[in-house]
Every structure is written in C-alpha cells, then in structure tokens.
Amino acid sequence: MSENTNMIKKAGITFSEEQGQLLEIAESFSRDKAPIATVRNLIESETGFDKDVWTEMVNLGWLGIAIPEEFGGSGLSVAEVVTIVEPMGRMLLATPLVSTTLAAQLLLNAGTTAQKQDLLPRMAGGAIAALAMHEEHGDWDISHVTCTGVISGDTVTLSGIKRLVTDAKVADTILATISIAGIPSLVAIDSGSIDSAALQRETVIDETRRSYRINLDGISVPATNIFDAEKTAAALKRYHLLSCLLLSAEACGGTAGAMDITLNYLNTRRTFDRFIGSYQSLKHTMVDILTDLEAARSFLYYAAGVIDTDEGEAAVRMAKAQSSDNFAYAGDRAIQFHGGFGFTYECDAQLFRRRAFWTANQSGDAIYHRKRLATLLLD
Amino acid sequence: MSETLPCIEAFKKEVNQWVTKNKPAPPTFLMPQSFMEVGTDEQFEYLREWQEKVYNAGYLGMSWPTEYGGGGMPEIYQDVVNKELVAQNTPFMVNTLGLNWAGPLILNMGSDEQKKAYIKKILSTEEIWCQGFSEPDYGSDLGNAQLKAERDGSEFVLNGSKIWTTLATQAQRMILLARTNTNTESKYDGLTFFLAPMNVDGIEAQPIKKLTGEHGFCQTFFNDARISEDCIIGKEGGGWLVAMKTLMFERGAEGGQAGGHTSMPVTVEEVAELSKRVYRDGKPANQDPMVRDELVKLLMRGKAMSLNGARSKIPALISERPTSIAMSVKMLATELSKSIGDQATSLQGSNSLYFVGDDYAVDGGRWQRTYFQAFSGTIGGGTTQIQKNIIGERVLGLPKK
Ligand SMILES: Cc1cc2nc3c(=O)[nH]c(=O)nc-3n(C[C@H](O)[C@H](O)[C@H](O)COP(=O)(O)OP(=O)(O)OC[C@H]3O[C@@H](n4cnc5c(N)ncnc54)[C@H](O)[C@@H]3O)c2cc1C
Numbered sequence: 001m002s003e004n005t006n007m008i009k010k011a012g013i014t015f016s017e018e019q020g021q022l023l024e025i026a027e028s029f030s031r032d033k034a035p036i037a038t039v040r041n042l043i044e045s046e047t048g049f050d051k052d053v054w055t056e057m058v059n060l061g062w063l064g065i066a067i068p069e070e071f072g073g074s075g076l077s078v079a080e081v082v083t084i085v086e087p088m089g090r091m092l093l094a095t096p097l098v099s100t101t102l103a104a105q106l107l108l109n110a111g112t113t114a115q116k117q118d119l120l121p122r123m124a125g126g127a128i129a130a131l132a133m134h135e136e137h138g139d140w141d142i143s144h145v146t147c148t149g150v151i152s153g154d155t156v157t158l159s160g161i162k163r164l165v166t167d168a169k170v171a172d173t174i175l176a177t178i179s180i181a182g183i184p185s186l187v188a189i190d191s192g193s194i195d196s197a198a199l200q201r202e203t204v205i206d207e208t209r210r211s212y213r214i215n216l217d218g219i220s221v222p223a224t225n226i227f228d229a230e231k232t233a234a235a236l237k238r239y240h241l242l243s244c245l246l247l248s249a250e251a252c253g254g255t256a257g258a259m260d261i262t263l264n265y266l267n268t269r270r271t272f273d274r275f276i277g278s279y280q281s282l283k284h285t286m287v288d289i290l291t292d293l294e295a296a297r298s299f300l301y302y303a304a305g306v307i308d309t310d311e312g313e314a315a316v317r318m319a320k321a322q323s324s325d326n327f328a329y330a331g332d333r334a335i336q337f338h339g340g341f342g343f344t345y346e347c348d349a350q351l352f353r354r355r356a357f358w359t360a361n362q363s364g365d366a367i368y369h370r371k372r373l374a375t376l377l378l379d
Numbered sequence: 380m381s382e383t384l385p386c387i388e389a390f391k392k393e394v395n396q397w398v399t400k401n402k403p404a405p406p407t408f409l410m411p412q413s414f415m416e417v418g419t420d421e422q423f424e425y426l427r428e429w430q431e432k433v434y435n436a437g438y439l440g441m442s443w444p445t446e447y448g449g450g451g452m453p454e455i456y457q458d459v460v461n462k463e464l465v466a467q468n469t470p471f472m473v474n475t476l477g478l479n480w481a482g483p484l485i486l487n488m489g490s491d492e493q494k495k496a497y498i499k500k501i502l503s504t505e506e507i508w509c510q511g512f513s514e515p516d517y518g519s520d521l522g523n524a525q526l527k528a529e530r531d532g533s534e535f536v537l538n539g540s541k542i543w544t545t546l547a548t549q550a551q552r553m554i555l556l557a558r559t560n561t562n563t564e565s566k567y568d569g570l571t572f573f574l575a576p577m578n579v580d581g582i583e584a585q586p587i588k589k590l591t592g593e594h595g596f597c598q599t600f601f602n603d604a605r606i607s608e609d610c611i612i613g614k615e616g617g618g619w620l621v622a623m624k625t626l627m628f629e630r631g632a633e634g635g636q637a638g639g640h641t642s643m644p645v646t647v648e649e650v651a652e653l654s655k656r657v658y659r660d661g662k663p664a665n666q667d668p669m670v671r672d673e674l675v676k677l678l679m680r681g682k683a684m685s686l687n688g689a690r691s692k693i694p695a696l697i698s699e700r701p702t703s704i705a706m707s708v709k710m711l712a713t714e715l716s717k718s719i720g721d722q723a724t725s726l727q728g729s730n731s732l733y734f735v736g737d738d739y740a741v742d743g744g745r746w747q748r749t750y751f752q753a754f755s756g757t758i759g760g761g762t763t764q765i766q767k768n769i770i771g772e773r774v775l776g777l778p779k780k
C-alpha cells in the first residue's frame with residue numbers, strides 16, 4: 001500500500017470554538033439578510049449585492065478573519081471563513097467576501113511587504129478585491145495565462161482580455177494573472193487605472209452574480225505592483241486549493257438550500273390525494289441527496305482543518321469533487337420535483353441550479369479533481 | 380475509580396502486546412466473513428474460543444457494569460481494544476447478537492434479574508443468542524409478525540415459525556417477537572418481546588443453504604413450545620417498543636454495545652491495492668484512466684464514512700439533523716461493502732470468473748464471496764429500501780402517506 005493511500009485513512013476533523021460561534025452567527029445573519037425576495041430584488045440591481053449588508057459584514061470583522069492582526073485582521077484562518085461561506089451559500093447571499101478573502105491570501109503568500117502594508121488593512125476594512133484569473137480559452141489551469149505584461153523602467157504595461165471578473169465594477173483593487181517574459185505572474189491593478197470603457201458587463205449563468213470582461217490593453221501600473229516572483233507559483237497553487245475550499249463551502253450551503261425548497265414542496269404538493277413526498281422515487285432521492293450532503297460536509301470541514309498540511313490537497317479535491325456533483329444533483333432534482341412549476345422563472349429551483357453551475361465550474365469540476373485525486377491516491 | 384484507571388497510552392501498549400501474543404493462528408478451514416456466515420461447528424468453536432479468551436482477559440464488555448460481569452470502565456478503553464482487534468486482523472466476535480443487540484437491550488430495558496441471568500453469559504459465550512423477528516410472510520413488515528404466543532397460566536405456548544434465524548442451531552437464547560393478542564386494533568399492540576430459551580421441547584432449527592453455498596441461517600419451527608412468563612422483557616403487549624429499541628442497537632444508531640468487531644473488515648484501500656496486481660492492456664489496472672476514476676469514487680465513499688464518524692462527534696456540525704449520520708451508517712456501510720466486492724471482482728479481468736474453491740481464484744475468491752455475502756447487510760436488519768423510508772420520514776420529515 002502506498003504512503004498516500006495510508007495517509008487518507010488517519011485524519012480526523014478539527015473544529016475550533018471560533019468556527020462554532022461564527023457558524024451560528026452566520027446562519028442567522030444569512031437568514032435575516034437574504035430572504036428569497038431580497039435575493040430576487042438584488043438580481044434586478046446594478047451591483048448584485050446590498051451595500052449596507054456588506055458594511056455590516058465588514059463591521060462584524062468577517063473580511064479580516066484570515067488576515068493577521070498586524071494588518072488589521074483578527075489572525076484566524078480560512079477555516080473560519082468556511083463557516084461563513086457555507087450558510088451564505090444556503091441563502092444564495094452573494095457578496096464579494098470570497099474574492100476579497102482569496103485576494104488577501106494571495107497577498108499574504110506572495111505580496112511584497114509594501115503591497116501587504118498598503119492593501120491588507122484596506123481589505124480588512126471592507127475594500128473590495130476582485131480576481132482576474134479567467135481568459136478566453138476557458139481552461140481551469142490558472143497558470144495558462146495569455147495576457148501579458150511588459151516591464152519598462154518602473155512601469156508594467158498590460159495587454160490582453162480577462163474574463164469573468166466577478167464584482168470588478170465595485171472593486172478597489174483587481175488582482176490579475178499575467179505572463180511576464182513567459183512566466184505566470186500576479187499584478188495588483190488599482191481600479192482607478194481602468195477606464196470605464198475597458199470594463200464590460202457579462203451575462204452569466206448565475207444571475208445573482210455580477211461579472212465583467214476587462215480589456216487590459218494600454219493599462220500601465222507601477223512595476224512595484226507586481227507580486228514577489230519567487231513566491232508566485234506556490235501562492236497560485238495554494239490559491240487554487242483555497243478557491244476550491246470556499247467554493248465547496250458555498251456548494252454545501254447551496255445543496256442544503258436546494259433541499260430546503262424541495263422538501264417544502266414535497267410536504268405540501270399533492271397528487272392522487274397524496275403528498276408527493278410520500279412517493280418513494282422522490283423520497284429516496286432526497287435521502288440520497290442528504291447522505292451525499294453529509295459526506296460533502298465531512299470532506300469540507302476536514303479539508304478546512306488540514307488545507308495547509310500534507311493531506312490538504314487530497315482533502316480539498318475530495319470536498320470539491322463531492323460538493324460539485326451533489327449541488328448539481330440537488331438543483332437538478334429541485335427543478336424536476338416541482339413539476340411544471342419547476343420550469344418557471346418564478347420557481348426558486350432554477351436559482352439553485354444556476355448557482356450549482358457557478359460553483360462547480362470554477363476551479364475544476366468533479367472529474368477534474370478526481371483525475372488529480374487518482375494521482376494522489378493511486379500511484 | 381478514576382485513580383485506578385490506566386493511562387490510555389500505556390493501555391494501548393498493553394492491549395497491543397496481549398493481542399500480538401494471544402491472537403489465534405489462522406484456521407485451516409475457510410473462515411466465515413461475518414457472524415452471520417458461521418455454518419460449521421468447526422468455525423463456531425474456533426470463534427467461540429476466541430471470544431471467551433478476549434473476555435477472560437478483560438477486553439470485552441469493558442464499559443458494561445461490573446455487577447453483571449462487565450468492566451465498569453469508560454467506553455474509550457473498549458474503543459482502544461476494538462481498534463487493535465481490527466488492526467491485527469483478529470477473528471470477529473461470534474456472539475455479536477448477544478453483545479451488540481440483546482445485551483444492550485437487556486441492560487437498557489431488562490429487570491435486575493434478567494441482567495443478572497444473561498449479561499455475563501453473553502460476554503463469556505456460555506450463552507449464544509439468536510434473533511426471532513422475521514417470518515416467512517413478514518420481514519420488512521415486522522409489525523405484522525404472526526408467530527403465536529398464547530398464555531396458559533404463567534406460561535406461553537408458542538406456535539409458528541421464524542426464518543433467516545442466524546446461528547439458531549448454536550444458540551441457547553433467542554430474542555423473540557411474538558403475537559400474544561390477535562384482536563388488537565393496531566397490529567403493533569398485539570406483540571410481546573421474549574428472552575426465550577432455545578432448548579425446550581417443540582423448538583427446532585433447520586439450516587438453510589445460502590446463495591454462496593455456505594450455511595449460517597435457519598428456519599426455526601415452534602410447535603407447542605412452552606416458555607415462562609418471566610421471559611417477557613418490557614410489557615406484555617408492549618413488544619413493538621422493545622423491538623424498535625433492539626433495531627436501534629442493531630443498526631448502530633444507538634451506543635452501548637459490548638465491543639469487538641462483527642465481520643472481517645474489507646476496506647476500500649484493499650481494492651486500490653488490488654488494482655496494482657491485476658491487468659488492463661498489459662499494464663496494472665491502476666493505470667487505466669476509467670478504472671482510476673471508479674477507484675477514486677470508491678475511495679471517497681470509504682473516506683466519507685470515516686469522516687462522517689469524526690464529524691458526528693462535533694455537535695455544532697450536526698446540530699440541524701442530529702440523527703442523520705447515525706441513522707444512515709448501516710445503509711451506507713453495507714452498500715459500500717457490496718460495491719467493494721463488486722468492483723474488486725470486476726477488476727480481476729477474466730480471473731473474476733473464478734470462485735472460492737479454485738486454486739486460481741484471486742485472493743482465494745475473497746472478493747467474489749464478499750460481494751455475495753454483502754447482501755446479508757443490505758437485506759438483513761432492515762433492507763436498504765426500508766432504511767431510506769425511515770431516513771426520509773424521521774430525518775427529513777417526509778410524509779408516510
Ligand atoms: C414546457 C412545458 C410545457 C407544457 N405544456 C403544456 C400544455 O401545453 N398543456 C398542458 O395541459 N400542460 C402542459 N404542461 C404541463 C405538464 O403536462 C405538467 O407539468 C406535468 O404533467 C406534471 O404535472 P404538474 O406540473 O402538476 O406536477 P406534479 O404532478 O405536481 O408533480 C410534481 C412532482 O411530483 C412527481 N410526482 C407526481 N405524482 C407522482 C407519482 N404518483 N409518483 C411519483 N412521482 C410523482 C412528479 O414526477 C414531479 O416531479 C407543460 C409543462 C411544461 C414543463
């Protein structure tokens with residue numbers, strides 16, 4: 001038996017007191033702030049989220065959770081952020097919390113001292129950060145970068161088009177991957193240096209989200225905005241896992257949310273003088289979704305605890321693979337089990353199914369991660 | 380008491396040494412894979428001796444009360460022992476039915492006399508227990524059990540038959556669900572639960588050959604068999620409640636079992652290991668992309684089971700549906716065992732066509748046998764479909780009708 005196969009057997013789940021408290025607070029916060037009517041109203045809004053809710057989240061200290069105290073955060077870890085993202089996902093509460101948290105981690109891992117000192121306290125205080133990682137090719141591999149940066153003197157001139165940059169319009173800073181002399185690099189772009197014509201809103205599958213295309217052509221930023229080149233590759237690798245972890249949290253929450261609305265319908269809708277929830281083809285399917293969700297949550301909280309250890313990569317990939325498939329299935333069945341109503345825009349099932357695509361198809365779907373798990377577990 | 384308890388680390392060491400020194404040599408005959416598969420006297424005696432030895436060493440029933448023959452210690456010590464027994468691949472406990480369901484049931488609901496009479500003998504193997512629940516016409520629909528128990532003074536007269544009775548030919552005692560009243564409005568109210576002796580006139584067990592060709596369960600016939608009213612546990616007419624409690628212990632949804640394991644463990648890791656010894660297109664099967672994906676899915680199911688166990692100990696992470704994990708363990712574990720047998724068999728290519736008994740069978744045909752035996756778990760103790768009904772109704776709150 002290989003080392004790796006042994007390795008996955010021994011670990012348990014660690015869960016801190018802070019995680020417990022945050023989970024409780026975030027559950028009631030999300031229920032309060034994001035009843036489904038509010039979610040639907042926000043779909044019609046410009047920014048897609050409520051500025052006041054964002055301010056409350058900032059005041060609760062949530063943007064600084066995984067930022068060290070010296071930079072104005074509370075010095076906890078991303079494991080604590082997981083406990084906020086999961087309940088938010090359940091209520092489809094969409095905010096830039098995930099992108100801002102991930103950006104802060106990139107800065108911590110590969111930012112220069114000056115960048116950290118400048119940006120981290122601002123992010124802990126609620127300045128929004130967006131991530132420009134996606135490009136035309138649609139490849140999930142974030143080291144597949146075609147946008148370029150050319151350094152001349154103390155400026156770097158960017159070119160190329162970034163896509164699917166969530167919340168770019170309201171962001172204070174945008175972190176982008178660019179290729180400098182053929183090497184994937186990270187650069188911080190102040191939103192002030194992006195002309196409004198360079199920013200174009202995109203139509204995306206999850207209507208609760210706001211996404212933009214950014215034309216980098218002609219944008220120049222100080223060369224000091226480039227991240228530490230020696231640390232960038234490792235930081236991007238960790239970013240990928242962190243992104244998977246938080247997307248898994250969102251997917252677990254979303255699965256529970258899709259279950260909530262479906263169970264409610266199964267307990268109220270009748271056909272042939274019986275509640276449809278009494279039919280085993282529906283009841284047993286809901287049990288399958290429940291047991292899959294239990295598995296996904298176990299992977300999620302296990303991964304949250306071990307992400308920065310030897311077991312981290314396998315743990316996170318298991319969480320992402322499991323939660324992506326679960327959420328898709330829960331959303332798919334939510335539509336089907338609502339019958340004709342499920343086919344309508346008014347039925348909330350479609351919101352969850354759209355969100356499921358959104359979370360599954362960022363940073364790799366289930367097959368993508370199982371392929372990598374095979375290498376970790378079978379070779 | 381706490382002063383006299385050994386420290387856990389020292390205890391682990393002690394147990395490790397004891398098991399290393401005392402575990403029995405592998406048998407020359409085919410070992411059954413679980414307590415439900417014990418079909419010969421030779422298998423039975425080998426397993427019985429082992430359980431007796433473990434109990435005499437003080438490693439079984441460690442958290443049961445000392446006054447009834449237990450160890451009176453915190454459960455964690457038994458957990459240490461259980462882990463070591465599995466780690467060293469020792470035989471399982473033959474009296475599982477006594478240790479894991481009849482025993483906890485008696486401790487939970489029995490009278491003091493019943494505890495004194497039965498508990499120690501369950502641990503020592505002096506009395507082997509079997510379970511008379513299912514009948515030829517009523518299995519899943521247990522509440523409809525029809526075996527008749529008619530009162531005659533201070534005795535009950537039993538007539539009818541039970542079926543699929545595991546270990547009935549070896550057992551001295553049976554947990555028995557019988558109908559004492561045929562005129563109740565609800566079928567459940569006519570049932571009474573007995574701790575019945577097997578060695579009375581009129582009770583006869585006939586072995587049934589299983590799908591693998593082995594033995595292990597019986598049909599048990601009752602012909603004017605007389606038992607005392609003292610055998611009742613709970614109330615006359617209150618048997619359904621006792622039966623439900625029994626099933627909680629049986630399915631592992633409630634704790635309090637004596638300890639020891641119940642079957643030869645099969646793990647997903649062993650399937651991954653097997654994939655390196657079997658071939659696809661001239662290469663080890665673990666290099667085939669499609670096989671790899673199937674193996675990862677299987678490994679994830681195994682990993683999820685153990686992580687669920689870890690998570691269920693963290694109240695904040697199971698607060699919304701506290702019974703969800705516990706109530707699905709039986710279903711998930713037994714379905715996983717079956718998938719393990721299935722996948723491990725198919726992995727062998729054309730060699731998967733062999734069966735136990737052929738010299739060329741991979742690993743002695745263990746995986747083929749694992750697959751077929753696994754149905755004991757997906758059918759026995761309430762089928763997977765019945766488990767889904769229960770979870771859907773009790774955990775998710777979906778309507779019965
Ligand atoms: C795009 C579209 C176009 C349509 N066009 C027309 C049209 O032109 N004219 C028209 O008359 N109708 C039309 N329909 C309606 C369609 O026929 C119904 O939606 C369908 O028959 C289901 O009925 P329902 O919506 O009431 O769902 P329900 O009957 O309430 O079913 C809800 C859920 O319960 C399940 N269910 C219900 N009963 C059982 C059972 N006994 N066992 C197991 N599961 C059960 C269903 O499978 C479903 O998943 C259309 C529907 C759609 C989606």
Ligand SMILES: Cc1cc2nc3c(=O)[nH]c(=O)nc-3n(C[C@H](O)[C@H](O)[C@H](O)COP(=O)(O)OP(=O)(O)OC[C@H]3O[C@@H](n4cnc5c(N)ncnc54)[C@H](O)[C@@H]3O)c2cc1C
Pocket residue numbers: 280415509510511512513514515516517518519520541542543544545546596754755756758759760761762763764765768
């Ligand atoms: C190896 C083994 C050992 C056993 N040992 C014992 C023992 O020691 N003592 C004892 O009393 N019993 C024992 N059993 C019996 C076991 O508990 C029953 O076989 C089981 O409860 C199913 O009952 P049945 O066989 O009558 O099947 P049925 O109840 O007739 O079921 C047939 C099929 O219908 C399905 N089904 C039935 N009702 C429903 C429903 N409401 N919804 C959906 N699907 C349904 C079942 O899932 C199954 O697939 C053992 C069984 C096995 C296989």
